[in-house]
Amino acid sequence: MLADCVLDCENGSSVKEEFNVEALEKFLEESSSAVVTEFNNDPDNHPFVIKFFNGPNDKAMLFLNFSSDVADAFKSKYREEAEKYKGEGISFLVGDLEASQGAFQYFGLKEDQVPLIIIQTNDRQKFLKPHLEPDHISVRVKEYKDGKVSPYKKxxxxxxxxxxxxxxxxxxxxxxxxxxxxxxxxx
Structure with a gap:
């Protein structure tokens, strides 16, 4: 949908330009979303988690134990990957094992699969990679984007x-x- 916009210039003249409202809405939505949404026991994060799950993008979710020795390495690599795919139709969430029990039940996951990444499309297909290493995050997301992984079936x-x-x-x-x-x- 195009809309007209009248801009008053410094010299007192007016310029009439058209802009795309949908493109502006998409830009505002992407700009107001976190690069990586954090899912933990902090209730202040819950509105962002809800926004993540209600968003239109595919959803990449990394679940790990935040108190483990490798948690920071995972978060760092995951953030790099999220930055790389920003604006390409995929949103990223990192979830603490302790806070994610409901998600584990929903997806049919087991705690011994952690760290794991699961990507869910809007048509509810799921792509799972358990026992993930930090250096494998970029490979897994690229394989998903290239259509080279099979859906996970519970x-x-x-x-x-x-x-x-x-x-x-x-x-x-x-x-x-x-x-x-x-x-x-x-x-």
Whole structure:
């Protein structure tokens, strides 16, 4: 949407220019957001966390133990990555393990996977990398942006033995057992 703007110049004349309201709104939104939102037990951060989750961008979330020896190295590398992708449709959050229990339940994560990064798209696809090292943050985000990572599916592993007449179907075996079997199935 374009709008007209009249500017009074110092010499008393007026200049009529057009500007894009949507571009201005996007600029203001990006400028008012933190480069990296911090999710911890501090209630003063909660409005920023809510803004992060309600934002239109894909969401990169790094979860780690803030009291660990490597927390500062992770935060530093993560901030560098967030700066690099600012304005490219991805927002960044770093969450403390202690404060993130609700997120762990929602995503089906386990504490022994920390440090981990999970990226969620607006259509709710998730991309997970557990046991992350600080130097792997940039590689993981780049692979995601380049479309080179598979979505994470919360599921049990494929059974080694599945010979019974009633089969156990998990996310990774769904295509083979249901859609590619050539048989009529009741799921």
């Amino acid at each position: 599921s049990e592993p494929i059974l080694e033995k599945n010979d019974d007449p009633v089969k156990v179907v998990v996310a990774e075996s769904l295509q083979d057992i249901i859609f590619k079997s050539g048989k009529n199935v009741l799921l």
